[in-house]
Amino acid sequence: MPGPRKCFLTIKSLQRLDPRLLCAVLQKFPDVLRAHKIRLPAQPDLSNLDYPALQALCLCGDLPAELDDVLSYVNILGTTSGWERIQEEARAQGRKLDFQTAGLTHADLVMQAWLHDWPNNRTLLEESYARVRIHARSSYVYFPAARDVRSRYRTPTAAIMEKLQEDLSAYFIAEQLGKGTHIIKFDFAQEIWFLIKYPGQFKRQMEYDDEGATGSHMFKPEEYDAVIYHKHYGDLRMNTNRARDRTKYRILFGHALLNSANVFVPYAHVITLEPLKGRCLDLFNCEDIPGLAEISPMELTFHDLQSPGREIVWRAEPGSSLLLSNRIAPLLLPDTTDTIHRAVFRYRLRDRQKTETLTVHQGCTMTYERDGDSAVLEEWLRLRKFVKHQLAVG
Secondary structure, eight states, X not given: OOSOOGGGSSHHHHTTSOHHHHHHHHTTOHHHHHHTTOOOOSSOOTTTSOHHHHHHHXXXXXXXXXXHXXXXXXXXXXXXXXXXXXXXXXXXXTOOOOSOOTTOOHHHHHHHHXXXXXXXXXXXXXXXXXXXXXXXXXXXXXXXXXXXXXXXXXOOOXXXXXXXXXXXXXXXXXXXXXXXXXXXXXXXXXXXXXXXXXXXXXXXXXXEOTTSOEEEEEEOOEEEEXXXXXXXXXXXXXXXXXXXXXXXXXXXXXXXHHSOTTXXXXXXXXXXXXXXXXXXXXXXXXXXXXXXXXXXXXXXXXXXXXXXXXXXXXXXXXXXXXXXXXXXXXXXXXXXXXXXXXXXXXXXXXXXXXXXXXXXXXXXEEEESSGGGHHHHHHHHHHTTSBOOSSOOO
């Protein structure tokens, strides 16, 4: 389950859903309806649905995983951006959503997308939610390869993916987090992405009923980690909730992708801000980076040899950049700069008007405001030597 079904904690919230579509979803699970002794009317509407029974059903602890997920995705993806991600994922997979949308809310659209062309679209919501996660803000830690084994790379087969999921499921069960691990794969030209869904630690949430009384609701939130392999540069990067899971990912994905469990170095400082020293203004000319319209520094944190022990922060005014306010061109920083610890860049992609930010920390961490932009930004970062490579890449 992607998270607590907050939208179904009250009867009023259930009544915000189209009764016909809600019943059409529930009818796909006749065993559940029988077990909870729920009869659905032939022509459902707000007046003839047993909403107290449906509320109890939604909050029970024994729903089958698929119904549990659908109800959660209706909550999470029932927004303008969520519906856009569903349409984007459908286009990417060549699936059609050719149904009438007039009079439907975003939550209704999510249900209709799941029901449409049944059962072919049954996995669409999960894959769309994975795309939402890809577009979320996240930080990555890099793990370079100790030796060049890129020639061994093969796109994982269905059998390899099944074995990988079994191994990770056993791992999270041993970690006492429980069952429910699932891996979603996105294969791009230069990178292959894996989103790992697994059950998190129990959480307790206080809730109100229709009479205003409070109660306690226990649930296991769905957690997502991301593992990305760069096919050209041969390194792995991860966004994880728990640092201790990185070791398992390094071993399992190294074996699944390269048939070598110990290829990725566990601790390596591969991110450097040294390129910002000296004559560096040409770094921000991005004509050679497909998809990147502009990029400029907005904030720099560094130490200067003339001010030992003092951390200096340069920050551009809103709407400006450190390039526009630069008075020491062709330098960006004083020639007495010692260590640059952090840099914040503002960028815009060619197909977008809105700007986003990218934060780079000296060492091994990169933070993307929009994870989905990282494929473009990775090229700029690597070609400008912010990401160091242990392998000789031609």
